Amino acid sequence: MVRDETVLDGGVTHYLKYTWKKKLIMSGLVAMTALLSLYAISAGSAELTPWQVVLTLLGRTEGQSQIIIWSIRLPRVLAALVAGIGLAVAGAVMQNILRNPLAAPSTLGIAQGAAFGAALAIIGWGAGSTPSSGGGALLINSPYIVTISAFVAAMLTTLIILFLAQYKGVSPESMVLAGVALGSLFSAATMLLQYFTNDVNVAAVVFWTFGDIGRASWGELGIMSFVVFGAMLFFLFNRWNYNALDSGTETAKGLGVNVERTRQLGMFVASLITATIVSFLGIIAFIGLVAPHLVKRLIGGDNRFLIPASGVMGALLLLAADTLSRRIIAPVVLPVGAVTSFLGAPLFLYLLVRGSKLR
Amino acid sequence: MILSVNGVEFRYGCRTILENIGFTVRRGEFLSILGNNGAGKSTLLKTLNKILLPQQGSIYVGQQELCKLSRLSIALKMAYVAQNYGSNRQTVFDAVLLGRKPHIKWEATAADLALVQGILVKTGLAEFALRYLDELSGGELQKVVIARALAQEPEVLLLDEPTSNLDLKNQMEVLKTIRTAAKEKNIAVVAVMHDLNLALRFSDKFVLLQDTKVFVAGGSEVMTAENITQAYGVSVSVDRVQGQTVVIPR
Ligand SMILES: Nc1ncnc2c1ncn2[C@@H]1O[C@H](COP(=O)(O)OP(=O)(O)O)[C@@H](O)[C@H]1O
Ligand SMILES: [Mg+2]
Numbered sequence: 001m002v003r004d005e006t007v008l009d010g011g012v013t014h015y016l017k018y019t020w021k022k023k024l025i026m027s028g029l030v031a032m033t034a035l036l037s038l039y040a041i042s043a044g045s046a047e048l049t050p051w052q053v054v055l056t057l058l059g060r061t062e063g064q065s066q067i068i069i070w071s072i073r074l075p076r077v078l079a080a081l082v083a084g085i086g087l088a089v090a091g092a093v094m095q096n097i098l099r100n101p102l103a104a105p106s107t108l109g110i111a112q113g114a115a116f117g118a119a120l121a122i123i124g125w126g127a128g129s130t131p132s133s134g135g136g137a138l139l140i141n142s143p144y145i146v147t148i149s150a151f152v153a154a155m156l157t158t159l160i161i162l163f164l165a166q167y168k169g170v171s172p173e174s175m176v177l178a179g180v181a182l183g184s185l186f187s188a189a190t191m192l193l194q195y196f197t198n199d200v201n202v203a204a205v206v207f208w209t210f211g212d213i214g215r216a217s218w219g220e221l222g223i224m225s226f227v228v229f230g231a232m233l234f235f236l237f238n239r240w241n242y243n244a245l246d247s248g249t250e251t252a253k254g255l256g257v258n259v260e261r262t263r264q265l266g267m268f269v270a271s272l273i274t275a276t277i278v279s280f281l282g283i284i285a286f287i288g289l290v291a292p293h294l295v296k297r298l299i300g301g302d303n304r305f306l307i308p309a310s311g312v313m314g315a316l317l318l319l320a321a322d323t324l325s326r327r328i329i330a331p332v333v334l335p336v337g338a339v340t341s342f343l344g345a346p347l348f349l350y351l352l353v354r355g356s357k358l359r
Numbered sequence: 360m361i362l363s364v365n366g367v368e369f370r371y372g373c374r375t376i377l378e379n380i381g382f383t384v385r386r387g388e389f390l391s392i393l394g395n396n397g398a399g400k401s402t403l404l405k406t407l408n409k410i411l412l413p414q415q416g417s418i419y420v421g422q423q424e425l426c427k428l429s430r431l432s433i434a435l436k437m438a439y440v441a442q443n444y445g446s447n448r449q450t451v452f453d454a455v456l457l458g459r460k461p462h463i464k465w466e467a468t469a470a471d472l473a474l475v476q477g478i479l480v481k482t483g484l485a486e487f488a489l490r491y492l493d494e495l496s497g498g499e500l501q502k503v504v505i506a507r508a509l510a511q512e513p514e515v516l517l518l519d520e521p522t523s524n525l526d527l528k529n530q531m532e533v534l535k536t537i538r539t540a541a542k543e544k545n546i547a548v549v550a551v552m553h554d555l556n557l558a559l560r561f562s563d564k565f566v567l568l569q570d571t572k573v574f575v576a577g578g579s580e581v582m583t584a585e586n587i588t589q590a591y592g593v594s595v596s597v598d599r600v601q602g603q604t605v606v607i608p609r
Contacts, residue, residue: 011476011485012469015452018489240460246449247457250441251504253410255511256434256461301448304466 022299022309029312036316037081040323041073045331079216079224080322080336081315083277084287086228088314090270091288092295092307093235096242097266098172104289105274108161108179110154111285112186114278117153119190119205121146123197143215146208147279154275157182161271162264172263211284211337213322220280227276231269235307238262242303284337286344287314287321293351360419361386361547362407362515367416369399369406376402378571380416384564386514389541389548391558394568395591400551401442403568404519407549408439420515434461438508442519442551446492446500451484452476454492454503458510475510482506482536497524502533509540516541518550522557530554534561555587555606579604 041057042048048056048065055061056069087105094103105111125145164170164178194202216224235242241262244252252259274288291314292306299305318336321343325334362384369377376399384390392400405411407418409425418425420436428436438458455478459471479485482502492500501524508516516537522530538561541548552558558565565582567574567590574590575581584597587606594609 011452011479011488012472014489015472015476018450018452240457240463243453243457244460246447247454248441248445250405250410250439251444253430254408254434254437254439254441254508254517255457256431258430296448300450302453 019305022302022305025299026305026309026312029309029316033081033312033316033319036319036323037077040077040080040319041069043323043327044068044073075216075218075221076213076322077319079221079281080213080319082221082224082228083213083216083281083284084291084315084318085232085311086224086273086277086314087284087287087318088291088310089228089232089235089307090273091314092292092303092310093242093266093270094288095292096245096303097263097270098175099245100173100176101293102176102289103179104286105271105278106283106285106288107176107183108271109157109181109183109186110179110271110274111278111283112183112190113157114150114154114275115205115209115283116186116190116193117150117279118146118208119193120153121149122204122208123193123201125149150208150279151275153186154278155271157186158268158271158275162267165267166260166264209283209337210335211278211282211340212335213281213318214333215281224276224280228273231273232307232311234269235266238266239303239307242266242307246301246303282335282337284318285341286348287318287340290344290347290351291317293348297351360384361421362549363419364407365417365419367403367406367413367418369402369411369413375571377406377413380568380573382564382566382573382576384515384547384549386545386547387542388564389538389550389562390564390566391550391552391562392566392568393552393555393558393590394574398568399571400568401519404439404517404549404551407515407517408437409433410439431461434511436513437515437517438511438513439517440504440508440519440521442523444500444504446495449492450489451492451495451503452479452488455479455484455506455510458507461511474512478506478509482509483532498526498529501525502529505533505537509536512544513546515547515549518548520551520553523553530557537561556603559604559606582606 038050038053042050042053046064046068052061052065053069056065091104094108095101160182161175161178165172165175170178190205194205241257244255244257245259245262249259278284292310295306295309295313299309318340321339322336325336325339328334360383364383365381367377367380368375380403382390392403394400402411406413409428409430412426420428425433452475455475456467456471459467459475463471476485479488482505484499484502484506487495487499492503495503501521505518505521508518521537522533525533534557537548540546559579559582564578566576567581567586569590575586582597582604584595587597588594595606596609597604597606
């Protein structure tokens with residue numbers, strides 16, 4: 001065995017090169033997201049050039065383009081980015097701590113819980129019973145009550161899941177099964193509510209469940225950003241714990257990880273992000289499932305890179321889906337939740353078929 | 360005395376697995392835990408790392424009682440290598456770097472990376488550094504988990520059947536590496552060993568478990584044909600061949 005300094009340094013240099021490659025890919029994703037954001041802000045019924053967008057963002061122009069950008073397009077693009085980051089990061093962490101590649105907000109019943117909460121508010125408490133004079137799409141009168149009710153129901157789902165894990169000894173791996181069961185329970189309850197109410201309410205509930213980025217204005221964006229970035233910091237603080245968990249429970253314990261607490265807190269924070277986003281925007285499926293899987297293919301499962309890169313990938317995917325939903329049959333805006341499912345399902349199947357090497 | 364175990368009792372429900380276990384280990388010593396399958400060896404090792412909490416008895420690490428220490432402070436003193444471990448899609452370098460986890464505040468430093476590379480070289484894993492764990496042979500993987508434990512720079516090294524997946528050459532190499540590290544860094548090693556001859560060759564102390572209890576414990580003087588025959592239920596003779604003590608089943 002050789003034991004001289006050059007071999008030692010050589011090995012470390014190789015390793016550093018290997019991590020730089022990951023950072024390079026991550027920077028590439030960031031750059032793509034930035035370019036797409038610029039396009040998304042400039043594209044729309046009032047076409048603006050990217051240069052006008054830059055000037056407006058720098059505060060160098062006035063008039064109509066300023067209003068369009070600052071009050072319509074910018075909050076929408078930022079909301080897509082923030083929600084994409086949040087959903088993807090939550091999915092990445094859930095997949096890690098539950099040791100199940102299928103873990104995601106929608107497979108854990110959290111999204112269905114939120115939908116039930118919204119339906120209860122709209123139908124049960126009349127938060128959307130009278131059609132607004134604005135007519136057409138806006139059937140929800142008290143968006144705050146609906147949002148809060150959706151949020152509470154989503155967090156309740158989370159608490160049930162945590163309770164099952166903590167006191168009933170359901171293993172992390174089977175948590176997704178419990179989530180599927182909870183999800184269909186909530187879906188059934190939502191269906192029943194819809195069955196016994198009038199058409200207008202049914203339409204309002206269905207409308208709510210279609211995830212739609214356009215629901216966020218600056219206020220909602222502020223709350224979502226606060227939750228997502230706080231959670232991101234929390235996850236990054238725990239990235240070594242998550243890496244240790246990847247090597248098995250006992251090994252993680254031997255490495256000094258408080259496994260139970262790491263799992264519970266991680267699940268709680270990931271669900272908090274999901275509940276916040278879903279209750280503001282409605283159900284947006286597949287981002288939390290697909291983004292982490294794509295990133296694992298690109299740069300592997302090391303949580304030091306996986307967590308931030310999944311965030312960027314989620315932002316990119318959701319912004320792409322939202323831009324597509326605005327542009328594809330403009331001026332009609334499709335619900336982004338339908339677009340993510342439409343694109344996400346085949347993408348996921350493709351990953352399954354191609355990704356036999358991937359955990 | 361870096362590790363002392365007194366009157367430890369462990370039960371799964373009302374099934375007693377360990378009863379009145381006691382022994383001590385000093386720094387630099389290599390202690391082998393021996394016994395038939397199901398004797399409770401892995402269970403004992405897990406109680407030593409607080410992965411399982413004994414219902415009775417006390418375990419001291421240095422001057423401190425184990426059950427009062429947090430997971431992190433245990434990890435700073437003791438490394439544990441489980442009997443069964445999975446592989447995943449992680450490079451060898453990253454897997455060994457994980458051993459630095461208890462010492463890392465926010466990110467691995469240059470010193471951490473250099474230490475990992477040094478251990479990879481010592482354990483003969485340097486050429487695999489950027490290979491994925493799920494592309495390694497069983498023996499190579501076993502070396503990786505041992506290398507990770509060494510990267511933890513523990514005072515006590517707990518190993519559950521560290522050579523069960525290795526061929527003859529690698530058994531010798533890995534145990535030599537462990538013993539050298541133990542002597543150089545003054546680490547106490549507690550290893551569950553399934554191969555009596557390797558245990559005899561590398562250990563200073565022995566604990567023979569039989570039927571939930573310590574059948575006999577002590578230095579090489581306890582490894583008599585009679586004790587081994589009774590503890591394992593197989594009649595053996597103990598001979599000296601070319602300066603090594605060997606156990607031969609009859
Ligand atoms: N989680 C468990 N629940 C109940 N019994 C267990 C559990 N783990 C191990 N045992 C039992 O404890 C005994 C000792 O196991 P172990 O310590 O693994 O033995 P070994 O000496 O082969 O390492 C065995 O009889 C085993 O069946
Ligand atoms: Mg065992």
